[in-house]
Amino acid sequence: TLLIFNNEKGFSPENIESICSVGKSTKKDNRSSGYIGEKGIGFKSVFLLTVHPYIFSNGYRIRFSEKPCPDCDIGYIVPEWVEEKPTIDDIKKIYGGAAGSLPTTTLILPLKPDKVNPVKQQLSSIDPEVMLEDNEDPKLNIENAVSVSSEINFCTRKNMNAESYTLHLSAEENGKSENGCSYYMWKQKFPVRLENVVERRRNVQEWTVTLAFPNQERLHRGKSLPGIYAFLPTEM
Incomplete structure (x- = not known):
């Protein structure tokens, strides 16, 4: 289930x-x-x-x-x-x-x-760093648990429509804890320029870019390190 x-x-x-x-x-x-x-x-x-x-x-x-x-x-x-x-x-x-x-x-x-x-195999193959995109207490638990265990140093920069904070990501592999990694997060919103507006997304007025900078060795759970994750609407 x-x-x-x-x-x-x-x-x-x-x-x-x-x-x-x-x-x-x-x-x-x-x-x-x-x-x-x-x-x-x-x-x-x-x-x-x-x-x-x-x-x-x-x-x-x-x-x-x-x-x-x-x-x-x-x-x-x-x-x-x-x-x-x-x-x-x-x-x-x-x-x-x-x-x-x-x-x-x-x-x-x-x-x-x-x-x-x-389903079990597909969920188990998710890279831990995917969890960084959503910092609202995300957790994935199959046989291997991945979670954002803490969030500190939250700061909002109103003049740039941006915010920064530090997240600690931890993972567990077959019941054994893997060393966690802290990430300095920078999230900033940008207005959609008129030349980039498409009909199907006409009411999208802004888009968000999130950057994660690891402070220690990144979590990869025995896999090769991932590249860049992009969560983008189509035709944008």
């Missing part, structure tokens, strides 16, 4: 209505707020991995099924309220952390039998 925890705003009633539809994304025309979805079909891709995806968020406890609902003969988009297993207490036991604490949103994907090993 694949569990995904997210500590952002969580699902609103509009988000729930959207995910129970096709082609009705609440993120469309919201590029300026940092959203990337627009077609209203992204979540449905989870059915490649699972028969029953679960969503626990802001009081909602629902699941979907790829099999047609007996009442309406429609699959994939008909929500079922989760009354029993898994319960919130079940999720808290798995998540750990402080008593009573749980991220805003939890996705539970019971994997199809033929997808367990491929």
Whole structure:
């Protein structure tokens, strides 16, 4: 089973209505707020991995099924309220952390039998430094745990629309801790120039560049050191 925890705003009633539809994304025309979805079909891709995806968020406890609902003969988009297993207490036991604490949103994907090993292998191959792109307490835990364990020296430079901070990245390989590495992070926003505007991204007004400077030997978990990671919208 694949569990995904997210500590952002969580699902609103509009988000729930959207995910129970096709082609009705609440993120469309919201590029300026940092959203990337627009077609209203992204979540449905989870059915490649699972028969029953679960969503626990802001009081909602629902699941979907790829099999047609007996009442309406429609699959994939008909929500079922989760009354029993898994319960919130079940999720808290798995998540750990402080008593009573749980991220805003939890996705539970019971994997199809033929997808367990491929998913495990793909997640295990993720390079630790990918976690630097998101500093909101990210953590990846399969058999090998990767996490941002601390953030210090946060500083905002308003005149440059930039911020800097230091992150400490740690990794665990087969139960053994690997020496961590601290990174000096510089994140700066730049306005999109008129000559770079394209029709499909017309409401994107700024883009962000993040630079990470390692202070010690970089983490690579036995792999060759990676190059540059770019998280870019298409046609930009």
